[in-house]
Amino acid sequence: MSGSNVWSRSREKMRLFPGLFAQCADEAAVYGTCVAATTTGKQELRKDLCVKEFEALKTCFTNAVSKKSQ
Template sequence: MSGSSAWSRSREKLRLFPELFAQCAPEAATYGKCVSATTTGRQELKKDMCAKEFEALKTCFTNAAKRKAK
């Protein structure tokens, strides 16, 4: 059944997430600070307000995943 192998791959990726995410702690902190700073009070986060910070986090996470796959 092809669904079970897809689930196994997804589960494995989820297991690696904390380890990979930990490698990007500075980028995650910067993104979190941006989100926090732009949503003070009842202000909602607007699209692309923290795009630069998110892109840096995404790039870091992608690179960490690639290094782990080697």
């Protein structure tokens, strides 16, 4: 049955995630700092407040995934 194969592939991809994400620790820390700084008190996170930091994290993660698949 092809359905079980889908779950096997998904589980394998999820196992790779921590290692790939670790390659972007600096970008993740900068993004997290931005989110924390812009949501002090009861202030809610608004779209695009940390867009620059998010884009840097997204680019790093995309690059890490691309390197892994080569």
